[in-house]
Structure formats: C-alpha cells, structure tokens
Amino acid sequence: MKSPEFWQGNTACAEGALAAGCRFFGGYPITPSTEVAEHMAVKLPKINGVFVQMEDEIASMAAIIGASWTGVRAMTATSGPGFSLMMENIGYAAMTETPCVIVNIQRGGPSTGQPTMAAQGDMLQCRFGSHGDYSVIALCPATVQEMYELTARAFDLADQYRVPVFLMADEIVGHMRERITVPDRVGQTPRRELEKGVLPFRADTNLVPGFATFGKGYGVHVTGLTHDERGYPCATNPNVHAALVRRLVDKIENARTAIADYDIVNPDAEQVFVAYGAPVRTVQQVLHDRPDGTIGFLRLRTVWPFSEHALRAFSQAKVFFVPELNMGQIAREIERHVKVPVVSLPKLGGDLHTPPELVAALEAHR
Amino acid sequence: MTFEDWFRTDRLPHIYCAGCGNGTIINCTLSAVDQMGWKKDDTVFVSGIGCSSRAPGYIVTDSLHTTHGRALAFATGVKLANPVLNVVVFTGDGDLAAIGGNHFIHSCRRNIDLTVVCMNNQIYGMTGGQGSPTTPMGCLSTTTPYGSAEPPFDLCELAIAAGANYVARWTSYHVKELEKAVKAGLETPGFSFIEAMTQCPTNFGRRNKFKQVADQVEYLKTHALLKAKRDRMIGQGEKVPDDVFVIGELMRRNRPAMGVKV
Numbered sequence: 247m248k249s250p251e252f253w254q255g256n257t258a259c260a261e262g263a264l265a266a267g268c269r270f271f272g273g274y275p276i277t278p279s280t281e282v283a284e285h286m287a288v289k290l291p292k293i294n295g296v297f298v299q300m301e302d303e304i305a306s307m308a309a310i311i312g313a314s315w316t317g318v319r320a321m322t323a324t325s326g327p328g329f330s331l332m333m334e335n336i337g338y339a340a341m342t343e344t345p346c347v348i349v350n351i352q353r354g355g356p357s358t359g360q361p362t363m364a365a366q367g368d369m370l371q372c373r374f375g376s377h378g379d380y381s382v383i384a385l386c387p388a389t390v391q392e393m394y395e396l397t398a399r400a401f402d403l404a405d406q407y408r409v410p411v412f413l414m415a416d417e418i419v420g421h422m423r424e425r426i427t428v429p430d431r432v433g434q435t436p437r438r439e440l441e442k443g444v445l446p447f448r449a450d451t452n453l454v455p456g457f458a459t460f461g462k463g464y465g466v467h468v469t470g471l472t473h474d475e476r477g478y479p480c481a482t483n484p485n486v487h488a489a490l491v492r493r494l495v496d497k498i499e500n501a502r503t504a505i506a507d508y509d510i511v512n513p514d515a516e517q518v519f520v521a522y523g524a525p526v527r528t529v530q531q532v533l534h535d536r537p538d539g540t541i542g543f544l545r546l547r548t549v550w551p552f553s554e555h556a557l558r559a560f561s562q563a564k565v566f567f568v569p570e571l572n573m574g575q576i577a578r579e580i581e582r583h584v585k586v587p588v589v590s591l592p593k594l595g596g597d598l599h600t601p602p603e604l605v606a607a608l609e610a611h612r
Numbered sequence: 613m614t615f616e617d618w619f620r621t622d623r624l625p626h627i628y629c630a631g632c633g634n635g636t637i638i639n640c641t642l643s644a645v646d647q648m649g650w651k652k653d654d655t656v657f658v659s660g661i662g663c664s665s666r667a668p669g670y671i672v673t674d675s676l677h678t679t680h681g682r683a684l685a686f687a688t689g690v691k692l693a694n695p696v697l698n699v700v701v702f703t704g705d706g707d708l709a710a711i712g713g714n715h716f717i718h719s720c721r722r723n724i725d726l727t728v729v730c731m732n733n734q735i736y737g738m739t740g741g742q743g744s745p746t747t748p749m750g751c752l753s754t755t756t757p758y759g760s761a762e763p764p765f766d767l768c769e770l771a772i773a774a775g776a777n778y779v780a781r782w783t784s785y786h787v788k789e790l791e792k793a794v795k796a797g798l799e800t801p802g803f804s805f806i807e808a809m810t811q812c813p814t815n816f817g818r819r820n821k822f823k824q825v826a827d828q829v830e831y832l833k834t835h836a837l838l839k840a841k842r843d844r845m846i847g848q849g850e851k852v853p854d855d856v857f858v859i860g861e862l863m864r865r866n867r868p869a870m871g872v873k874v
Contacts, residue, residue, distance in 0.1 A: 270693050296692045301718040305685035308678065308715075312658070312689025315676060316697065320689070338679050460674040460690065461697050463653040467620070467669055469677035478623060479669060479677075 250427050255393040255420045256281035256323075259349055259413065260289065262397035263321055265432045268347070269295035270320035272309030274302055274328055277361040278417040279351035282323035303328035307335035311344045315468065317437070317459040319401050323349035325417075327358060329368055330375075336410050337376030338470045340494060343447075343455065345404035345437060349397065349413040351420035352523075352571075354596055363596025364417035366523055366571040372412045373550050379491050381498035383505055384412040384550035388526035390424045396507075396547060398432035403505065405437040407497060408454050414549065416571060418524035418598060440464060445475040453497035499551050507547035508556045515542030516564045517608055520557075520580060522546040525569040528599045532608075535601060541608065549576065554583040565611050567591055569599045587611075615642035618652070620672040627666060631817075631825030633784030633810030634731050638667050638702075640787055640808075641729050644794035645700065655698045658687040660712060663738045663812075664704035664731035681712030684719040687726050691871040695725070700798070705732040705746040709765050713745070720774030723802040725871040729794060730767060730805070733812035741815030752819040767807050772863045777802030779863035783809040783832040786859065793861065802869030809836070809857065 253261070260282050263271075271286040283299070290297040296313070300306040303324055310320035324332060329350050339346050354360030355367050368375075372384050383403050385396040393415060400411040440446055440456030446466045449455045458464035471479040472487045480486045498505070511533065519529045519541065526545050533541055542560050546553065557566070557580065566588045568577035574590030581588045591607055593599045619642075628634050645655065655673045659665035661680035668675035678686045683701050691699045708716050708730050719726065735753055736742040743753040743760050746767065750759040771779045778800040780793035790808055797804030811817055811828035822828035837852070839860035845852055 270689070272689060298688065298692055300685060300688070301714050304682060305688070305715055305718070308682045308685035309689035309692070311678075312676065312686040312691075313693035314689075315674075316690055316694035318693050320693070334679055335682065458674075460656055460676075461654060461694055465620075465652065465672050465674060467623075467675045467677065469669065470679060471677070 250425050253426050254423045255390045258390045258393040259397045260285035262394035266398035266401040267434050268319045268321050270313040270318045271297045272300050272306045273322045274306050276325045276328045279323045279325045303331035307332040310346050311339050314344050314346050315460045321347035325351050325353045326355040333375040339410045340380035341470050342468050343408035346410050347400045352416040369575040381495045384414045386414050386522035386549050390426045402435045416524050446477045448475040453493050502551040506553040509545040510559045511543035512539050513559045514562050518542035518560045518563045519567045520544045531601045532604045615646050618642045623670050629814040631813040636784045637731050637808045640791040641794050643791050648798050650698050657700050658683050659702040660707040662704040662707045664702050667702040684715040695871050695873045699726050701728040703730050706736045706744040709745040717774040720771050720776040723867050723869040727797040727804040730807045731810050733810050735812050735816040737812045737815045768862050771805040776805045778804035780861045781807040781859050785829050785833045801872045
C-alpha cells in the first residue's frame with residue numbers, strides 16, 4: 247500500500263479511473279463534478295490518453311461511446327442537468343452494449359436546482375431514465391476511499407457486462423476531503439474480445455457477447471436499432487426484439503449477487519437502517535453513539551441491480567429506515583421486497599440528516 | 613478493388629426508394645475511398661439517423677449507426693481515441709443541420725480529421741416528408757403544407773464560417789465531380805465537408821411538381837451554378853439569379869486540425 251493521501255472525493259474519482267486504465271475522458275463542465283474533468287485534463291495528456299471537452303453532455307456521452315468501440319476505457323462526469331441530457335445516448339450504450347462509466351456527482355434538482363448542494367435525486371433516473379427496457383449497474387460511494395475504489399471497479403464491471411456503469415456520488419462525497427490510502431494497484435479485468443468466427447452479438451452463457459473492437463478486422467455493424475446476432479437491423483421481428491431486450495435486462499439482473507457490494511451490521515436487530523452515499527455517514531454516527539447492537543445497518547455500495555437478498559439477512563427486522571437525500575426513491579424499491587414497514591426519511595435542501603434526526607425516527611417507531 | 617468491394621453484400625438490397633439519389637452518393641464516396649487505397653480494417657463509417665444514415669449498414673467495414681444528429685460527436689470519440697482509423701461520416705440535412713447543428717459547428721471549429729458526406733434532399737425522407745432546415749422557402753412538405761415560410765440554411769457557408777478545412781458542394785447529377793470532391797476531402801487533414809444535393813422523388817419531388825425522378829435531377833443540374841462562374845458574374849457586376857445554388861470547391865485551407873494521424 248502506498249502512503250496515505252488527503253484528497254478531495256472528485257480527485258479520488260479521477261485517480262481511481264486512471265488507475266483502472268481509463269484513457270479517454272469526454273465531458274462538459276458542470277458543478278459539482280467539474281474537478282473530475284479538470285483532473286483528467288491535467289493527467290490524461292501526460293500518459294498518452296485523451297481529454298476532450300465536448301460541446302454539451304449529449305456529445306460527451308456520444309464521444310465516450312465512440313472511443314469505447316476502439317477498445318479504450320472511457321468515462322464522463324456530470325451532474326443533474328447534464329445527466330438528463332445524457333439519457334439519449336445512455337440508452338444507445340445499453341442497446342449497443344458499449345462499456346462506459348458515467349460519474350454523476352448529484353446536486354439538488356429538478357432543473358438547475360441547487361448546483362452546489364448535495365442530493366440523491368437521480369437514483370431512479372440512472373436506472374430508468376432512457377426510454378425502453380434495459381438494466382444498468384450503479385455504485386454509490388460514501389467515502390473518498392470509495393470514490394477511488396468504486397470508480398475503478400466501475401470500469402471492470404462495464405467491461406465484464408458490456409453495460410453503462412454509474413458512479414452515483416453526491417456533492418458531499420465529491421467535495422469533501424479526507425484521508426485515502428491509495429492501493430498499489432486495482433483490478434483490471436480486460437474486456438473479453440470476440441472470438442473470430444462468432445457473430446458479434448451472440449452472447450455467451452453469461453448473456454454477454456465478446457467485444458468486436460473497431461480496427462481489428464471484425465467489420466462489425468453497431469446500431470441502436472433492434473438488431474440480430476449479426477448486429478444487423480431487425481426492427482420489425484417481435485421475437486428478435488423480445489429476445490434482445492430480455493437479454494439486456496437478464497445479463498445484469500441475473501448477476502445481481504456477483505455485482506452486489508454491501509455491508510451488514512447487527513443482522514439480529516429489529517430496527518434497521520438502509521443507506522448509500524453520504525447518508526451512510528450519519529447512520530455510522532448513530533451506530534457509534536449506541537454500540538449496543540440494537541440497530542441494524544445495511545450499507546449499500548451497489549444500488550442497481552438492487553441487492554434485495556441482502557435485506558433478508560435481517561431476519562428479526564420489524565422496521566427499515568431509509569434516510570435519503572431525496573423523497574424516498576430507494577425506499578420504494580425496498581418496499582417491494584420486505585413485508586415489514588419501510589420508513590422513508592427524506593432530507594431535501596442539501597444538508598445531511600443529523601444524528602438526532604435519525605435517533606428521533608428510531609424512538610418514534612420503538 | 614472497386615467501390616463494389618466495399619459493400620456488405622449480405623445486407624443488400626437496400627431500403628432506398630426507386631429513384632433515390634443516395635445510392636449514387638454512396639457509390640461516389642466508396643469509389644473515392646477505394647482510390648485512397650485504404651484498408652477495410654482501418655476504415656470506419658459513422659452515421660446518425662435518417663435515410664442517408666443507413667448507408668454504413670451496407671458497407672463492410674466497422675460501422676457505427678448512432679442516434680439522431682449525434683454522428684459527429686460519436687465520430688469524434690472514435691477518431692480521437694484511435695487516430696489511425698480513417699473515419700467517414702454519412703449524414704443528411706435534418707440529421708446534420710437541425711438536431712445535430714451544434715455538433716456540426718463544433719466539429720468544424722475543432723477541425724477534427726473527419727470527412728463528412730451530407731446527402732441533402734431538403735426533406736425528412738424516412739419519416740415521410742417533413743420540412744427540414746434546408747427545405748427551400750415556398751416548398752411543400754407534410755409540415756409546411758402551405759409552403760415553407762422559413763429561410764433555409766446554406767450548409768457549406770456554415771461549415772466555412774465555423775472553420776472546416778475543406779468544403780465542397782455537388783449534386784447527384786455531377787457524379788465525377790462529386791467523387792473527386794470526396795477524394796479531396798479524404799486527402800485533406802482536418803474537417804472535410806462535402807454536401808451532395810440529391811433528389812427524393814418519394815417525399816420531396818412528388819409534392820413539389822417534379823413528376824418524374826429525372827425532372828428533379830434536371831432541376832439540380834440546371835440550377836447549379838459553378839463557383840467560378842458565380843465569382844465571374846459578381847466580378848462583372850452581373851446579378852446572380854435567386855433560384856440557383858453554388859457548386860464546386862468552396863474552401864480549401866490548412867487551419868490547425870485535431871485527430872490527425874501522426
């Protein structure tokens with residue numbers, strides 16, 4: 247392990263990406279994500295990588311998809327309004343199974359909202375924001391250390407499952423500075439190249455096709471239209487469309503236990519918190535202040551695909567509390583999976599929940 | 613090799629209507645590409661959405677058929693990530709100048725090393741004949757049923773003003789000239805823009821008094837004014853008619869370019 251550093255979350259995100267082998271960044275400046283782009287603008291040209299500031303977030307998303315087809319690891323970083331603009335080409339990446347990483351340092355919305363304040367209001371948008379059915383992977387860091395490690399892991403997941411992977415951070419984690427121990431290396435699982443002679447969109451047993459990198463002689467045709475295993479447009483055959491869309495969803499949803507990343511604290515507790523991102527910090531404080539083991543905590547680092555099996559670890563649970571910097575986006579998901587009450591604890595405006603606010607919720611449901 | 617060697621034969625026949633000019637423009641483009649001696653493995657075709665943008669699907673190289681208007685942004689990613697690749701973009705007037713207008717001017721400004729062939733049929737053909745940013749004033753379409761009331765874009769002037777290194781306009785009638793212009797574009801480092809005026813008998817000609825395919829091609833031929841002649845007319849103080857469009861090589865320069873293979 248290298249010596250400890252004292253970094254901002256957004257810096258750790260960029261460094262994690264570089265360590266994971268990211269060599270292409272296409273982006274557009276937007277608060278509170280800009281430091282990611284600025285750091286990449288400094289670092290990438292020195293290591294034979296490409297930084298390009300595009301004309302908007304639509305183009306940024308397009309550029310990283312184009313770059314990804316040449317075989318490089320590519321990413322962008324943005325926040326709410328830019329994230330909305332990216333939705334069109336996020337759907338294209340899902341349909342064409344293009345590995346890419348999208349960092350969203352969430353701020354208060356809707357619309358321009360609160361550019362400098364934290365929120366978690368895009369958790370459903372990252373899952374469902376583009377049109378049609380598909381599935382994605384979303385990771386949520388709660389520390390600067392995780393900004394580094396989860397960004398790095400996002401690239402491995404993107405390549406492994408050929409899917410857009412989201413780092414759904416928030417302004418608090420993005421802008422706070424804390425100690426981070428930079429690992430000597432992070433895992434770099436390479437993208438599986440297509441075997442010669444195999445159709446470019448024929449999936450293996452994991453439901454993921456090998457990748458036909460541009461410039462290697464595959465002569466692959468990539469289209470956002472519904473396509474057959476050759477990659478050719480086939481937009482009016484119901485069976486081809488149904489099989490393709492089911493595979494795009496199943497390749498992620500069937501792998502949810504492999505993609506899952508969470509901590510379980512006090513599984514025998516009757517009162518259980520579920521949190522991801524910055525609100526994790528407040529829950530940790532509450533647990534620290536009451537070390538009697540009576541409060542359970544499910545800390546999610548992977549939010550999509552949702553780890554509903556992790557909820558079942560809390561077999562004595564009588565109530566789940568879900569503090570979020572939104573109006574209960576993931577609380578609704580949890581309600582689908584448990585039979586006991588789920589108490590959404592929304593916090594809007596940019597501040598974190600305070601420990602007394604969470605304690606008050608515990609007392610109210612005791 | 614000839615241009616025919618570049619076709620993805622198992623995808624033919626194509627979807628273009630009888631009388632469509634797009635096939636002519638694809639042939640001219642592929643002939644130019646073939647004359648460059650490029651390898652198929654090193655060449656990528658990129659497109660957006662529309663009739664023109666179906667072209668890469670019929671070409672045997674790696675090809676990226678993207679979202680509406682965004683072809684240039686995708687192509688920018690491909691080219692910057694791997695400058696060894698030769699990247700050619702097919703687009704149309706709606707794709708390039710309406711929904712993709714912002715990407716167009718910024719690609720010209722960056723002067724990124726792409727060659728862009730725009731099939732300008734002055735209409736949204738694939739969706740059934742709606743007015744586009746290049747539909748001439750007064751022309752009928754399904755969304756301009758009383759005649760277009762909006763002045764159209766001059767795409768070449770736009771490309772020149774925004775910084776493209778090479779700009780030319782020809783038509784589906786001028787096949788030899790078009791092929792040479794595309795080749796000149798392929799040879800020129802930086803952003804090359806070739807506008808090919810073309811007929812759309814199904815959705816433009818039929819509503820605008822071109823009863824036969826040849827009528828619209830004849831119109832393109834008779835209303836195209838060579839740049840040299842236009843310049844001469846202006847020099848001699850003659851009035852340039854209102855209903856003509858200029859053809860020829862309109863710009864060739866050497867501004868600093870991005871994404872050029874070292």
